[in-house]
Amino acid sequence: MGATGTGKSRLSIDLAIHFQGEIINSDKMQVYKGLDIITNKITDIEKQGVPHHLLGEIEADVDFTADDFCIQAIICIEKILKSKNISIIVGGSNSYVEKLVEDPVFMFKSNYDCCFIWIDVAALPVLNSFVCQRVDQLVHAGLVDEVRIIFVSDADYTRGIRRSIGVSEMDKYLREENKLDNNEVSKRKLLESAIEEIKLNTCILICHQLEKIRRLKNEKMWPLNYIDATNVFRKIGKKGAxxxxxxxxxxxxxxxxxEFLKYDGDKINHVEAA
Structure with a gap:
């Protein structure tokens, strides 16, 4: 678990390789097909051969709910356990994970042992700086063209993959860019404004994600194993990172x-949420 940009995907690969795990995506935007850049999906190279589930599998205009996630996640968990592998649930959508763990309908607590790892960057300015740089990298990688492909003038930004941060923020620019073909200065300023809005909304999302995690820890009393990656992020781009x-x-x-996998209790099914 953790806010966006904290290294959840990277950690999940480390764990999956070491413990023969398979990864179940719990990011509510990355479940959808398409927009691989803007949703920052892990690449095939970054996966290092680790099997991933619920990643880019759902049609872009489907309203994939928390209940839908729980049903599909349980199916994946059972499949992974039958193959004698470890299930690793990874993503920033804590509402999905909370629903899976807490809702008695899915009997998660009855059927599985679970180890929670919360990877955090405690110095929020460090994380905000990193995600803003990452937005610039996504723009350079083709974010604008990717959104342009799915752009329609009457788009519903409350359903499916169009809820992703970066889609609605580009709306004004994509509406106006053709009208500004001969005014590159205005066009550039409009694009810069859209990019700044993406950065701001990403930083706001981080705050909301952290609030949810703290509530799970302090109110729901979830036993979260805390990992502070702040000093790692301070070294990004430098020797020794x-x-x-x-x-x-x-x-x-x-x-x-x-230590979690050594536990020899009544439940034999092991799931890890990172």
Whole structure:
């Protein structure tokens, strides 16, 4: 678990490789097909051969609910357990995970042991700076053209993949760009405004995600194993960044999961939420 940009996907790959795991995506935008750039889906190279489930599988205009996620996640968990692998649930949509764990309909607590890892960047300005730089990288990678492909003038930004941050923010620019073909200055300013709005809304999302996680910890009393990756993010782009990740994030998380898997209780099914 963790806010957007904190390294959940990277950690999940480390864990899956070490413990023979398979990953179940719980990001409510990454479940949809398309918009791989704007939703920042993990690439095939980054997956390193680790099987992923509920990643880019749902049609873009479908209203995929928390109940839908829970049903599909249980199916995936059972399939993974039958193959003797570990299920690793990964994503920033904490409402999905809360529904899965807390709703008695799905009997999650009765059927599975679960280990929670909360990866955090405690210094919020450090994380905000990182995600803003990442937005710039996504723009450079083709974010604008990707949104342009699905753009329609009467789009409903409350359903499906169009709820993704970065889609509605581009609306005004995409409506006006053809009218401004001969005015590159105005066109550039309009695009810059849209990009700044994406950055702002991403930072707001981070705050909301952290509020939910803290509520799960403090009110619901979820036993969250806390990993602070702040010093890793301070080293990004500098010498020693990969080693910092290994020592500060990967090794402690591997130890947490190793201890969890040693538990010999009544429940034999093991699921990890990272």
């Amino acid at each position: 990969d080693n910092a990740w290994k020592e500060i994030v990967s090794k402690p998380s591997l130890k947490i999961v190793e």
